[in-house]
Amino acid sequence: MIALDLDNTLLNSEKKISETNTRVLKKLHRQGKRIVLCTGRPINAIWDWLKQLELMGEKDYSVNFNGSLVIHNVDKQPLMADGMKRAHFADLHKFCMAHGYPLDILDFNGGYPINDLPLSGYEKRLGGNMHFLHTPFIKLPAVDYSKAVICATPATLNHIVVHMPAQLKQEFHIVRSQPMILEFLKPGIDKGSALDVLLDHFGWTRENLMTFGDAQNDLEMLASAGVGVAMANGTPEAKQTANQVTAVDNDHDGVAQFLTTYFSQND
Structure with missing residues (x-):
């Protein structure tokens, strides 16, 4: 393989x-x-x-x-x-809200740019054959979600990584997939x-x-x-x-x- x-x-x-x-x-x-x-x-x-x-x-x-x-x-x-429910992202949403960071939450088909936060560049970077529905966090549908993404400048993500709350580190498997993309996955x-x-x-x-x-x-x-x-x-x-x-x-x-x-x- x-x-x-x-x-x-x-x-x-x-x-x-x-x-x-x-x-x-x-x-x-x-x-x-x-x-x-x-x-x-x-x-x-x-x-x-x-x-x-x-x-x-x-x-x-x-x-x-x-x-x-x-x-x-x-x-x-x-x-x-193997997904997560909306409630899994509540602390992450509060963190982004407190610091003015963008956030995209993805189900198993497409993405939801959270529009009660600053606009993310993730949709523009990813593009092509993927649906995006701009939605406030409280109105996310009751489905299974695959991950969340913070898409921001490399300097911003560097700052986030250094100052990441310990609680979020416990709640997610966090990876930097690209210089401008930080991903939050289910642990394991x-x-x-x-x-x-x-x-x-x-x-x-x-x-x-x-x-x-x-x-x-x-x-x-x-x-x-x-x-x-x-x-x-x-x-x-x-x-x-x-x-x-x-x-x-x-x-x-x-x-x-x-x-x-x-x-x-x-x-």
Whole structure:
């Protein structure tokens, strides 16, 4: 199983999967490897990339919302969905209200920019095939939610991380997925735990897993894999956690180059 983060890993700086990465991954998929996209996005927001890589077979799954959801690509049926209720976010909302921070809360389909707080840049950054409904916190619908996001300047997030209340650290698994995005997940939820669910579904172990990532929200899946590969452009923490590092970055087909070299040596 080859599990791949998207932003700054499989995607280049133009938010595209290159022809070289596409060709190599499609070849490995045809040979029987499981190719699993692991992302903070919902499946609708990665649909075009799934089709580009031809990941629409009976055994094709994705990990969404940084591990809250494992979904069967072709019919969008969940293998695992582990969410939270609105009440879980009450303290986080109070924290954002007290300091004037924006907040987006996501269910398993789209996002709710909380409009009793300052406008977030998350909707503009994410875009494409994902619905957003601007809603005050008190009027959030009674559904299951996958995570919350504070999208702000890197300097603002640096300040938030340093001054994060201990109570919020206990209530959430908090990860910095990008310089401008701080995510709040259910404790125990991450990409690594979601991949464990998928490995168990296939009767495999972590020794059957290769992962690619670059950032804090990839650490668990990098640490848990038999072959954990950090990108050359990844954070120092990602490189320290992984047991391999690509020779080149995401703008120079780092994924494809590593896979081509690895399987030519190990098949």
